[in-house]
Amino acid sequence: MIAKRTIPLFIAALVGVLMIATYFVPYTEKWGADAMEMFIILAAAAMVLGAGNLLLLNLSKISNRQPGWGYAGITLTAFFVTLIIGLFKIGAMPTSSAATNAWTAPVVQEGSPFWWIYKYGLVPLTATMFAMLAFYIASAAFRAFRAKNVEATLLLGTAFIVLLGQVYAGVWLTDFLPTLESYVAGFPAASQEFVLAVGMQVKAGVPLTDVVVGGVAYANMVGEHHALAIETNNYIGGWWYQLLNGLRLENLTQVILDVPQKAGNRAIMIGIALGIVSTSLKVILGVDRSYLGSAD
Amino acid sequence: MGMTGMKYAVGLLLAAVLAWTTQSFAADITLAPPTDVSVEDVPDDIGTQMLVMWSTSPSEAALVAGKRALAGYAIFRRVAETGDGLESIGEQATGASEIGFPANFDFQAEQPIGSVSYGRTRFVDENVEAGSTYLYAVAATGPGDTFSPLAVAGFAVTAQMEYFNVGKLWFLIIMLMISLVIIGFVWYAKQGGEIKVRPIAGLEAVSEAVGRATEMGKPVLFVPGILDINDIQTVAGITVLANVAKTAAQYDAQLKVPTARSLVMTTARETVEAAYLGEGRPDAYNEDNIYYLTDEQFGYTAGVQGVMVREEPAACFYMGAFYAESLILAETANSIGAIQVAGTAMPSQLPFFVAACDYTLIGEEFFAASAYLSNDPEQLGSLKGQDIGKIIAAALLVLGCLIATLAVTLDTWRGWQIAELYIKDNILGTEGLVPNEEKVKIIDANIAVELESLAQQPHGGGDGS
Numbered sequence: 001m002i003a004k005r006t007i008p009l010f011i012a013a014l015v016g017v018l019m020i021a022t023y024f025v026p027y028t029e030k031w032g033a034d035a036m037e038m039f040i041i042l043a044a045a046a047m048v049l050g051a052g053n054l055l056l057l058n059l060s061k062i063s064n065r066q067p068g069w070g071y072a073g074i075t076l077t078a079f080f081v082t083l084i085i086g087l088f089k090i091g092a093m094p095t096s097s098a099a100t101n102a103w104t105a106p107v108v109q110e111g112s113p114f115w116w117i118y119k120y121g122l123v124p125l126t127a128t129m130f131a132m133l134a135f136y137i138a139s140a141a142f143r144a145f146r147a148k149n150v151e152a153t154l155l156l157g158t159a160f161i162v163l164l165g166q167v168y169a170g171v172w173l174t175d176f177l178p179t180l181e182s183y184v185a186g187f188p189a190a191s192q193e194f195v196l197a198v199g200m201q202v203k204a205g206v207p208l209t210d211v212v213v214g215g216v217a218y219a220n221m222v223g224e225h226h227a228l229a230i231e232t233n234n235y236i237g238g239w240w241y242q243l244l245n246g247l248r249l250e251n252l253t254q255v256i257l258d259v260p261q262k263a264g265n266r267a268i269m270i271g272i273a274l275g276i277v278s279t280s281l282k283v284i285l286g287v288d289r290s291y292l293g294s295a296d
Numbered sequence: 297m298g299m300t301g302m303k304y305a306v307g308l309l310l311a312a313v314l315a316w317t318t319q320s321f322a323a324d325i326t327l328a329p330p331t332d333v334s335v336e337d338v339p340d341d342i343g344t345q346m347l348v349m350w351s352t353s354p355s356e357a358a359l360v361a362g363k364r365a366l367a368g369y370a371i372f373r374r375v376a377e378t379g380d381g382l383e384s385i386g387e388q389a390t391g392a393s394e395i396g397f398p399a400n401f402d403f404q405a406e407q408p409i410g411s412v413s414y415g416r417t418r419f420v421d422e423n424v425e426a427g428s429t430y431l432y433a434v435a436a437t438g439p440g441d442t443f444s445p446l447a448v449a450g451f452a453v454t455a456q457m458e459y460f461n462v463g464k465l466w467f468l469i470i471m472l473m474i475s476l477v478i479i480g481f482v483w484y485a486k487q488g489g490e491i492k493v494r495p496i497a498g499l500e501a502v503s504e505a506v507g508r509a510t511e512m513g514k515p516v517l518f519v520p521g522i523l524d525i526n527d528i529q530t531v532a533g534i535t536v537l538a539n540v541a542k543t544a545a546q547y548d549a550q551l552k553v554p555t556a557r558s559l560v561m562t563t564a565r566e567t568v569e570a571a572y573l574g575e576g577r578p579d580a581y582n583e584d585n586i587y588y589l590t591d592e593q594f595g596y597t598a599g600v601q602g603v604m605v606r607e608e609p610a611a612c613f614y615m616g617a618f619y620a621e622s623l624i625l626a627e628t629a630n631s632i633g634a635i636q637v638a639g640t641a642m643p644s645q646l647p648f649f650v651a652a653c654d655y656t657l658i659g660e661e662f663f664a665a666s667a668y669l670s671n672d673p674e675q676l677g678s679l680k681g682q683d684i685g686k687i688i689a690a691a692l693l694v695l696g697c698l699i700a701t702l703a704v705t706l707d708t709w710r711g712w713q714i715a716e717l718y719i720k721d722n723i724l725g726t727e728g729l730v731p732n733e734e735k736v737k738i739i740d741a742n743i744a745v746e747l748e749s750l751a752q753q754p755h756g757g758g759d760g761s
Contacts, residue, residue, distance in 0.1 A: 030342075035528075043524060044526065047558050049558045049562060050557070050558030050561060050586075050588035051558075054590075057587050067606055068602065122592070125594070125598075133620055133624060140651040143630075144650075144651035144652075166665045206669070265643055269643060271686065274685040275663025275664065276641070277475060279528055279532050280528060280676065287482055287674050287675060287678065288535055288667075291525075291535055292537045292570075293567050
């Protein structure tokens with residue numbers, strides 16, 4: 001009971017409190033790093049358990065001729081070939097300082113058989129698995145975006161806008177709606193630079209009284225520039241332009257990503273943070289002991 | 297003259313040109329040193345960092361033959377060991393009163409401790425020792441190993457280790473507040489207090505899924521994520537596994553748990569064995585059903601996919617930390633018609649699970665799962681504590697939004713401006729308990745300017761539109 005419950009619970013509580021302390025007390029940072037190193041050593045030792053389990057399981061599959069036993073054979077072959085080549089540094093070039101000792105070669109040396117297995121075996125296989133994700137996304141999206149009910153229809157509509165807003169087709173589809181550039185293009189060439197400078201500031205939320213163009217503040221603008229500044233402010237800052245410009249798909253996409261998406265994401269993050277605090281406390285206080293298994 | 301002789305001559309010519317340009321550069325300009333060199337001990341650390349600051353050298357803008365004359369700044373230091381010893385190449389340990397830089401400082405013999413490019417005005421020395429006193433000097437550097445005279449800091453500073461990181465004080469206060477609420481509710485439940493928890497559809501479905509697998513005579517697959525046992529999501533996944541294993545033991549369903557980490561495998565074995573033992577079915581427990589595949593992310597994914605396709609489990613549970621493999625697994629299980637329940641705290645993977653699985657435990661629901669399934673009053677109490685935490689978070693959010701809005705709208709009201717600063721810099725930032733005096737002064741100055749401009753504006757005036 002003491003060995004299987006009390007001591008592990010005590011270690012969990014101690015390390016848990018220590019890891020919290022490392023965040024607030026600079027002096028304990030090294031202790032936290034030491035605790036993590038101990039975990040890494042433990043995990044490395046446990047690798048032997050994992051490898052042993054892998055061997056036993058696959059050997060029993062082969063000996064029992066279980067369905068798919070051929071795959072077990074491939075797994076074991078790959079395991080031993082990689083292990084032997086890596087462990088004995090077969091084909092790797094020793095360092096120049098100890099040219100006769102093959103063991104001085106780096107573990108992963110460019111051009112060595114071990115590197116070759118990694119570069120031309122593991123990496124392409126991993127990339128293949130990752131590439132399959134594209135097709136799975138398509139099939140999942142196809143199911144998720146079927147307009148079965150109101151919620152699914154909303155999801156479909158939102159996804160449609162966001163997808164279109166990310167590609168040129170979206171920009172092209174709503175190209176007729178006004179932008180600052182299209183507004184500026186309506187002015188004579190001599191005034192365009194000035195209108196653009198005012199428009200950019202108004203768009204960024206700068207009040208007209210604080211607008212400065214070419215070192216000249218709004219209060220000091222005279223004649224045509226004064227009139228143009230007011231006209232640009234009224235148009236770019238006006239609700240009509242704001243509405244139409246906001247309906248452009250690329251802008252609508254950005255609003256969806258910045259407002260409802262971000263709000264929802266942050267709500268989830270707050271819930272996750274509270275869940276982590278709660279779960280950690282349960283482990284540290286020993287309220288949740290299910291991960292320890294049986295006391296018998 | 298042969299080809300070799302020609303090459304030799306060209307080489308000599310190039311060397312001569314190089315020597316002449318270097319000489320001429322040195323003759324053309326004398327670099328001015330930076331000014332106002334000051335040093336601060338970096339706060340809230342273990343005494344291993346010093347911040348050196350200076351104002352740029354007047355030679356920054358100087359050009360020689362169209363090129364920038366000042367390349368950067370070199371930082372030198374002297375140390376006096378007043379605490380633990382310091383061993384560092386190129387330093388002479390002296391008494392605190394003796395440290396200083398001689399007027400004829402030898403730039404060739406002494407190596408700088410660091411250098412930064414032109415335009416920079418800060419350097420963090422990360423190789424100091426707590427308790428030792430340091431004096432710093434900065435010199436501008438130019439091409440060809442040319443240096444300006446040294447600009448020495450006004451005084452030596454001792455590196456200090458802080459016992460508490462004051463910048464994280466508000467974080468600690470909020471964390472303690474939420475922790476106390478959770479502990480309070482755990483204690484309340486322990487005393488027999490009534491705890492009501494709303495039903496969570498995904499968790500209600502656990503029994504249904506395991507029952508379905510039993511009826512179909514197919515196994516149940518539990519995937520505890522791809523991270524190790526030191527990740528809290530894996531711990532949460534293992535506690536859910538304990539409850540799924542109990543149900544599997546009751547229904548006599550076959551439970552399979554492929555893992556990506558050896559330690560997760562051993563933990564899962566202990567947990568499942570305890571669950572079977574608890575249900576009086578130790579004979580039904582098969583250790584070989586909980587096995588290690590590989591640490592490699594997509595190797596593991598391929599292995600689990602293989603299990604799904606070959607053994608066609610009727611129910612699949614994904615509880616833990618997942619990355620890109622989430623959708624690959626969920627879509628494969630979907631193709632074999634398995635009922636799927638997922639739970640993770642990885643926000644980027646949640647949409648994939650929502651799209652492909654029958655039930656998804658989103659974030660906090662996943663962490664609540666073990667308490668909910670265990671029906672243990674103490675654990676249920678922690679859920680209530682979480683709810684109170686959410687109320688606190690929501691109240692702080694509303695209050696923060698309100699203050700930020702008022703601070704923008706009423707920009708001449710000092711109270712709102714200071715409150716906004718306090719929320720941003722102290723509660724959410726790293727300023728600790730007391731607001732930054734400099735920033736408060738800036739706010740006061742801005743308000744004064746604003747009030748002055750308001751007083752000067754004619755009544756009823758507009759923008760002329």
